[in-house]
Amino acid sequence: MPLVRDALLAVGLLRKALATRRARIHLRRSLADRGPLPENRYRIAVYFADGPVNMYQIRQWYAPLRELAREWPVVIISRSIRGADALLRDDALPVAYAPTVRDVEQVLAEQDVRIVLYVNQNARNFQMFRYGHRWHVFINHGESDKMYMTTNQFKAYDYAFIAGDAARARLSRTLWDFDLDRRTFSIGRPQADHYSGTLPFTPDDRRVVLYAPTWEGDRPSAHYGSVLTHGEALVSALLKTGRHRVIYRPHPRSGVVDPAYGAANARIIAALAAANAADPAAQHVHDTGPELGWQLAAADLAVVDISAMVYDRLAAGRPLLITRPVDPEALVDDSGYLSDCEWLDAGSAGDIVGVADRVLADPDAVARLDHWVRYYFGDTSPGASTRRFHDAVRTLMERWDQWNAHERA
Structure with a gap:
C-alpha cells in the first residue's frame, strides 16, 4: 500500500507541475496581449493568493464586485500562477499578477488602493497586511456556522463585512475585546441579488x-x-x-x-x-x-x-x-x-x-x-444587500479621507 500511495502522489505532483507549466505559458501570453493596467485607476483591490482549487471563493463575488466597480474601480491582485491564469480566463475583473512581494509593492505604487478585500484566510494575506494607509477588510466567501466563522483571525483585519445578526452574535460569543460596532458592517448576502446561470434542463413535473x-x-x-x-x-x-x-x-x-x-x-x-x-x-x-x-x-x-x-x-x-x-x-x-x-x-x-x-x-x-x-x-428584498454593501464601502472611503486629511494636517 505505501508503494501505491507513493505512486499516486508522484502522479499527482506531475500533473500539478504540467498544469502549472501550461498556466504559466498561457498567463504570459494573456498579460502580453492585454498590456499594462492603467495607472492610478483602481481604488479597491481584492487580494487573492490561492490557486484554481479555491476559485469558487472569489467567483461568487464577481457580480457584486462588478456592480461596485461602477462607482469605485476594482482590481484583483493575484499571487499564484494558476490562480492568475484562471482569473484572466474568467475575464470578470481586471487582474494584477503579483507573484512576489516586490510585485505587490509595484501594484500599490502604481494604484491608489484605499481598500483591500479578502475572501479567505490564506496565510499569505499577512504579506499584504504589512501595508498601511489603506483599510484591510475581510469579506469572506460565505455565511455559515462553521468554526471558520469565529476564528480569532478576524482581528487581523481593520474591518469585516458580515451577513447579519447571527454573525454578530457568533462573533460576540467567541472573540474577546473585539469592537463589533465599529469594526463590522452587516451587509446581508449581495450575491443573492445576482443569481446567475442558465437552467441546464427542461422543467417538468419531476x-x-x-x-x-x-x-x-x-x-x-x-x-x-x-x-x-x-x-x-x-x-x-x-x-x-x-x-x-x-x-x-x-x-x-x-x-x-x-x-x-x-x-x-x-x-x-x-x-x-x-x-x-x-x-x-x-x-x-x-x-x-x-x-x-x-x-x-x-x-x-x-x-x-x-x-x-x-x-x-x-x-x-x-x-x-x-x-x-x-x-x-x-x-x-x-x-x-x-x-x-x-x-x-x-x-x-x-x-x-x-x-x-x-x-x-x-x-x-x-x-x-x-x-x-x-x-x-436582514432585509433580503431585491437590491437591499447590494445597497448595504455599497454603503459599507462608502463609509470606509469616507474614513480613509478623514485619516488622509489628518496625516496631511
Missing part, C-alpha cells in the same frame, strides 16, 4: 433535489462532508424513483485529503451518468460550473452539509435538509439555525424520499424559514 455537499475537511473538528456517509445512499434512492431530478454540486476540493471520499464522489457522478443514459428525460445534473444561483432557485429541496451552502439556500427562503456529521468531534454550533433545522442522519439517507416528502409538506416550514432568513441576512 421534483428537483439539489445535493450540494462540502469537502471532507482536514481535521476532525471540520469533518462536515457527507459524500461518503450519506451521499451515495441518498442519490441512489432518488435516482430509483423516476419522479426526482438530482442536481449534484460537490465541493471542488472533494477527495483532496481522503481518497475514499474522492472515490465516493466519483461513484455518485458515474451513477448520475448511468441514470441519464438509461432515461434521457431524467436530465440529472452533475454541476461543476462557476455560477451559483440557478441551482438554488430551481430546487424544490436542497440537501446540504454544514457549510456556506446552508446559508446560500437559506437566503433563498426555500426548504432544506442539513446532513448531520457522523464524526462526533465535528464542531456543530447549534445556537442558531442549526438548533431549528431539519437534520438528515446517515442512517436515514436511504429514506430520503420519505424524509423529503415530509419536509416539503410541513405547513410551518415557511414561517420558520422567514424567521431565520431575517436573523441571518
Whole structure:
C-alpha cells in the first residue's frame, strides 16, 4: 500500500507541475496581449493568493464586485500562477499578477488602493497586511456556522463585512475585546441579488433535489462532508424513483485529503451518468460550473452539509435538509439555525424520499424559514444587500479621507 500511495502522489505532483507549466505559458501570453493596467485607476483591490482549487471563493463575488466597480474601480491582485491564469480566463475583473512581494509593492505604487478585500484566510494575506494607509477588510466567501466563522483571525483585519445578526452574535460569543460596532458592517448576502446561470434542463413535473455537499475537511473538528456517509445512499434512492431530478454540486476540493471520499464522489457522478443514459428525460445534473444561483432557485429541496451552502439556500427562503456529521468531534454550533433545522442522519439517507416528502409538506416550514432568513441576512428584498454593501464601502472611503486629511494636517 505505501508503494501505491507513493505512486499516486508522484502522479499527482506531475500533473500539478504540467498544469502549472501550461498556466504559466498561457498567463504570459494573456498579460502580453492585454498590456499594462492603467495607472492610478483602481481604488479597491481584492487580494487573492490561492490557486484554481479555491476559485469558487472569489467567483461568487464577481457580480457584486462588478456592480461596485461602477462607482469605485476594482482590481484583483493575484499571487499564484494558476490562480492568475484562471482569473484572466474568467475575464470578470481586471487582474494584477503579483507573484512576489516586490510585485505587490509595484501594484500599490502604481494604484491608489484605499481598500483591500479578502475572501479567505490564506496565510499569505499577512504579506499584504504589512501595508498601511489603506483599510484591510475581510469579506469572506460565505455565511455559515462553521468554526471558520469565529476564528480569532478576524482581528487581523481593520474591518469585516458580515451577513447579519447571527454573525454578530457568533462573533460576540467567541472573540474577546473585539469592537463589533465599529469594526463590522452587516451587509446581508449581495450575491443573492445576482443569481446567475442558465437552467441546464427542461422543467417538468419531476421534483428537483439539489445535493450540494462540502469537502471532507482536514481535521476532525471540520469533518462536515457527507459524500461518503450519506451521499451515495441518498442519490441512489432518488435516482430509483423516476419522479426526482438530482442536481449534484460537490465541493471542488472533494477527495483532496481522503481518497475514499474522492472515490465516493466519483461513484455518485458515474451513477448520475448511468441514470441519464438509461432515461434521457431524467436530465440529472452533475454541476461543476462557476455560477451559483440557478441551482438554488430551481430546487424544490436542497440537501446540504454544514457549510456556506446552508446559508446560500437559506437566503433563498426555500426548504432544506442539513446532513448531520457522523464524526462526533465535528464542531456543530447549534445556537442558531442549526438548533431549528431539519437534520438528515446517515442512517436515514436511504429514506430520503420519505424524509423529503415530509419536509416539503410541513405547513410551518415557511414561517420558520422567514424567521431565520431575517436573523441571518436582514432585509433580503431585491437590491437591499447590494445597497448595504455599497454603503459599507462608502463609509470606509469616507474614513480613509478623514485619516488622509489628518496625516496631511
